[in-house]
Amino acid sequence: MELINRAINILEIFRTNRSLDGLICPHCKGEAVIRYGTYNKKQRYKCKTCKKTFTDFTNSPLNMCHFPGKWPEFLKCTIKGLSLRESARLLNVSYITLFYWRHKLLIALKNIKNTEFTGLVEVADTFLPYSLKGQKSIENRAPRTSGTKYEYLSGEKVCIIMAIDESENTASRATLNLGFNKRCVDAAIGNLVNNENTLLFNQKPAYSSFCKDKKILFYNSSIKEFNINSGRNHLNNFLNWMLRFKGIASKYTNSYLSWYKFISRLNFNDTTKGITKLIKVISTVYICEVNSSIGKQRLDIS
Numbered sequence: 001m002e003l004i005n006r007a008i009n010i011l012e013i014f015r016t017n018r019s020l021d022g023l024i025c026p027h028c029k030g031e032a033v034i035r036y037g038t039y040n041k042k043q044r045y046k047c048k049t050c051k052k053t054f055t056d057f058t059n060s061p062l063n064m065c066h067f068p069g070k071w072p073e074f075l076k077c078t079i080k081g082l083s084l085r086e087s088a089r090l091l092n093v094s095y096i097t098l099f100y101w102r103h104k105l106l107i108a109l110k111n112i113k114n115t116e117f118t119g120l121v122e123v124a125d126t127f128l129p130y131s132l133k134g135q136k137s138i139e140n141r142a143p144r145t146s147g148t149k150y151e152y153l154s155g156e157k158v159c160i161i162m163a164i165d166e167s168e169n170t171a172s173r174a175t176l177n178l179g180f181n182k183r184c185v186d187a188a189i190g191n192l193v194n195n196e197n198t199l200l201f202n203q204k205p206a207y208s209s210f211c212k213d214k215k216i217l218f219y220n221s222s223i224k225e226f227n228i229n230s231g232r233n234h235l236n237n238f239l240n241w242m243l244r245f246k247g248i249a250s251k252y253t254n255s256y257l258s259w260y261k262f263i264s265r266l267n268f269n270d271t272t273k274g275i276t277k278l279i280k281v282i283s284t285v286y287i288c289e290v291n292s293s294i295g296k297q298r299l300d301i302s
């Protein structure tokens with residue numbers, strides 16, 4: 001364990017990646033930044049625009065982290081699919097600490113922008129029961145109110161839409177579903193497709209009306225010559241992979257979808273390379289979540 005933590009200098013990777021195109025302020029994105037002493041043995045910077053100070057870990061999953069040196073091993077455990085309890089034992093940190101580490105990692109991955117699709121795009125969907133796992137006082141839930149304070153009711157469904165193109169670029173989105181229509185499709189993939197793509201999907205009218213609006217050529221995937229099913233396979237692989245977590249709270253579905261996107265492209269033969277790649281990826285994303293806001297995530301309603 002010590003070996004991997006020593007071999008990978010996470011602070012160095014963050015510092016290098018965050019300053020590739022010139023260091024910017026993580027608070028206001030200002031470019032006028034000066035070195036400003038050290039804080040907890042880390043270089044500190046000050047932004048001349050907003051006057052705030054920051055380090056290389058500010059607004060990252062490692063912000064305020066007491067054990068950044070344990071992150072390479074934590075990422076290794078996560079890549080290997082170890083449970084939080086197992087990982088906590090190996091790393092000698094508490095389960096609750098790792099719970100926050102995992103969710104901040106997943107939020108960073110969720111904030112990575114999807115790449116636009118090229119060529120043929122296959123789309124598939126599924127509906128899962130809404131799960132309140134881990135949520136306190138479920139029995140004493142207040143009745144649903146209108147407006148922004150939405151209370152989830154039992155029996156409601158989470159809709160997952162997943163799309164994959166011919167170069168295996170993927171995108172997915174989970175929403176609390178109150179009726180499947182073209183707006184759901186648009187929210188999931190609307191900004192990733194254009195009229196140069198061809199869409200392949202099952203028979204739901206929501207897809208065809210989405211395509212007609214966008215002037216996108218489409219086919220029904222049940223037509224024999226187009227029966228290639230990559231979209232459905234990709235979605236099924238995700239659902240099978242999710243079984244290891246023994247049920248998650250639905251509000252975290254988008255986080256796990258992002259994690260699956262990363263992990264399904266990873267070469268497992270070289271873990272050190274995988275960890276380094278993961279650190280590089282998260283170093284370029286700015287997140288503002290803190291421990292207390294992790295549980296407050298919600299699914300968008302479609």
Ligand SMILES: [Zn+2]
Nearest residue numbers: 025028047050
């Ligand atoms: Zn600033």
